[in-house]
Amino acid sequence: MPLNLTEEQILQLAPDDSSIKAGKGLATLGKWVLRECSERAVWGHCQGSGKNPYQTVIDLNDIAFKCSCPSRKFPCKHGLGLLLLYARQPEQFKRAEEPDWVTAWLAKRTEKAEKKEQKAKSEAPVDEAAQAKRQEKRHRKVLEGISDLEVWMKDLVRNGFLNVPERIYTLFDNMARRMVDAQAPGLAGRLRAMQGIDFDTESWKSDLTESMGKLYLLMQGYRNIDTLPDEWKDEIRTQIGYPQSKDNVLAGAPVADSWLVLHKQSRKVNDINTDIYWFYGKRSALFAKYLSFTVAGTFSTENWIPGSAYEGALCFYNGTGTCRRALFRESVLLEESFVPDCSTDLKLAAAVYRQAMIANPFSEEVPLLVNDVTVVRNGKGYSLLDNAGQAVPVRMPEETYIDILAITGGNPFASLVLVNGDIWELKSIWYNKVYHTWRDERN
Structure with missing residues (x-):
């Protein structure tokens, strides 16, 4: 299978800068004592410091890596090096039958994907009465938290913003913790974003005022949620921090298109790593945002390559806006990418x-x-x-x-x-x- 990825795109998969340097160093023919490929995978043996060479394999249909080396990074330097070498010199890889260790790994990936799809389709019975009771309890907790937050905001405005920069390390953090206790993590996130304002700039007062205004609007929206249209009910609840079930999202109407990966951003908060991908649909001209969460010490199963295009069906989360979060039902990496339609000025x-x-x-x-x-x-x-x-x-x-x-x-x-x-x-x-x-x- 031809690999139409640039070196820049491949290096976007690296977990850190040291892996990029090491991967580039392994992207040479002399490092690999075996280089073979099939229609769906590329694999090789890289001689390390031990007696036996490391076995490295890459799934070309849905870019993923496996290596026998002890590295805890993903992908490791061997996976990056092998993919870089294959992208540069595919003619140096011999067409061959997949060995057992490659076939077994690919079969395990297919089985895992099928189980995931079956789980998404399964309909587990829901105790609606218990669910409604839990939702009502959380609703009351959120309203109590919003009341406390409103008092805090009014006190802050009444006392003025002049000494806010001196108090940022406790002022916002304490109230953010209160919002977490109130089961409103979305409000906590907005408070922590205010803490991150650059208070050394001249615009900090207007930035803080705008953030406070949006926060207050969100609070009032939640208080009056019963009067809002359905899409805004979902949006306000999401902004507050209520999760939407993946099963429900995937049960929605999909949008089939060629989806271009515009950009990837990685964030780390405490022990949670979040990868955010922005997509653009070639035919629909829709934007979508895909979020992947992993905890420290684990690896993400999603490897969307920035600049590449995937043919697939996206299901959007309920809500409103021009760039909503979405999930893929299925996707296939396309051999060719494209340039999106842009504003002319x-x-x-x-x-x-x-x-x-x-x-x-x-x-x-x-x-x-x-x-x-x-x-x-x-x-x-x-x-x-x-x-x-x-x-x-x-x-x-x-x-x-x-x-x-x-x-x-x-x-x-x-x-x-x-x-x-x-x-x-x-x-x-x-x-x-x-x-x-x-x-x-x-x-």
Whole structure:
């Protein structure tokens, strides 16, 4: 099976920078005493320091790795090195029958996927009376927490914001803990986001005021949830922190399309690792967000490759907005990717953002696609500049700016930006129809 992945896309799968360096070092013919492949997998033997070589295999239909080395990283350096080598020199891999250890692993993956699908389809009996009782109990706890939060907010406004920067380490954290106790983790997350505001900037007062306003709007929305349309009931409950059953999501109407992975962001909070993927549908022009959660010491089973496209069916979570969370029913990696449809200038992109906020004022990290832009220095920061001379301040690391100049030579490119209010963050670009992105990790 041909592998139409760039080296940049493969390296996005690496767990850290040291794995990238080690993987590149193993992407040479001399490191592998056996290199073979079939229609659905590629495998090899890499001679390490021990007597027996390490056995490494990669599922090409749904990129996944297995290696006999003792590394706790996933994928390990051997998996990265083998995939890099196969992408660079597929002709150096002999077509062969799959050995037993490869066949067994692939069969186990297929069996696991089938069991997962059967579990999703199974209908376990639900004690509706007990469920309703639990929901009512939680509803009362959330309302009590909201009452405490409202008193806290009014006291904060009454006393003024002047001394907030001096108190951020206890001011928001204590109330966030109270919201967790009230079973409203969504409210806790918004409070912790306020704690993360950059209080060294001149805009911190307006940033805090806007965040407080949205928080208050969400609280009032929940208090009046019975008067809202069904999609807003689901949205408000989700924003508060109520989970939606995966089974119920997958039972919804799917959207079949070719889904392009626009970007991947990794976050770590305490012992929970969260990978966030943004998708774009080629035919539907819909955006979707996919979240993958793992605890420390375990590996994610999802390896969506940024810049690649997957043919599949997405089921969206209930709610409203232009970029809702979704789950795949099934997906297949396509041999060719594509460049998404983009706004032709920054003015149109800003209009798309306004419509997204009108559709859902609680939206965060709204994806925008804009074509024919360049990036220029703006004092100590940077701006996106379009062909009409319009400019928007954009946030990015210095090394990303240097990489973009090296890739594009200062010529226009298509781009993905994630927008939060006045903050535009450049995440990915397409230049000459080739995708480029940068590692995005946050704690």
